[in-house]
Amino acid sequence: PAFDQARLAAALNKVSHESYQAGNLPFDRFELSEDGRRLDFQIEDTRWSCDLASYDCTSTTFDARKGDPRELSHRYTPPAENNPDKSNASPDGKWIAYIKNCNVFLRSEDGLQDVPLSRDGAEGNCYVFSTLSWSPDSRHLAAYLVRPGYRREVPYLNSSTDQLEREYSTIFYPRPGDVLPLPQPVLFDIAVRRQIVIDDALFSNVFELSPLRWWADSRGFTFEYN
Structure with missing residues (x-):
């Protein structure tokens, strides 16, 4: 065991x-x-x-309503981030990955090179910074490209007898037919600056995707889907 x-x-x-x-x-x-x-x-x-x-x-x-920022589900989609100062360095220290205009960019350690890895990101279909995941050998980078879904919220009022003031909040309440977030794992080859779209035939209508996790030998990565 x-x-x-x-x-x-x-x-x-x-x-x-x-x-x-x-x-x-x-x-x-x-x-x-x-x-x-x-x-x-x-x-x-x-x-x-x-x-x-x-x-x-x-x-x-942690806040269960928001979930793990590396994990994508029907309940929570991390917000689009376009902050070049928020970066994720490669294990060998040679490259820094970041999100700009909803796309993945690479900046060299010395700052002399600044190149886009993706071009398909947009405001309604953005790469999520918290999902950027380097392979241990620094030769590949993986991330989730996410199309946000419709977030239906219902007002909630707590007027318990043991408190003086009412508490107002909202709860996430999806209904049949609501559009759910659509995440897509994408792989990047750093040496040739090539984007590799992963076939989503097995998870085209996914409910939840776990964080991306690389194998120790860098030959591949895994994620769980539901």
């Missing part, structure tokens, strides 16, 4: 004050680090990271 379920349940119960059972852990997806020493997973609006040697677990809470 990838990890000791009994030890993990005990570790989670210790820090979360819950009563999780080894045979019924409250998550169905997890990520194991390359060296097999760390386990990452999510329980509701909390991300957990556990050291598999000591089974010490730490947590980070």
Whole structure:
């Protein structure tokens, strides 16, 4: 097994004050680090990271309504960003990737070269900065090109008896027929500045895509779709 379920349940119960059972852990997806020493997973609006040697677990809470900025789903589409100062450096330090005018650009480390990698990005179909993912050998870059969907929101009023003022908020409430975000993974060959569109026949009507993750040997990358 990838990890000791009994030890993990005990570790989670210790820090979360819950009563999780080894045979019924409250998550169905997890990520194991390359060296097999760390386990990452999510329980509701909390991300957990556990050291598999000591089974010490730490947590980070996030806004579940927005989700993981690297992950694309029907609930959340990261906003279009066109900020050249917000960049993602290659592992070898030779190139810096950024988004400008909804397209992916490369800038050399010395600043002498500044070239576009893509030309198909537009205001209604933009590359998402938070999804930029370099291969470990720095020879390729992957990213999601996203066409935003329609975000239907319903007003929500909380007038609980234990508070003095009413709280107003909104909840995301998609209905049948609403246009959902349409993400498309795209691969770039850095040496020849070539864009490679990935066949989406298997996920043309996707509900959710996980973050892009490269293999350690840089031969490929993976993502999960639903």
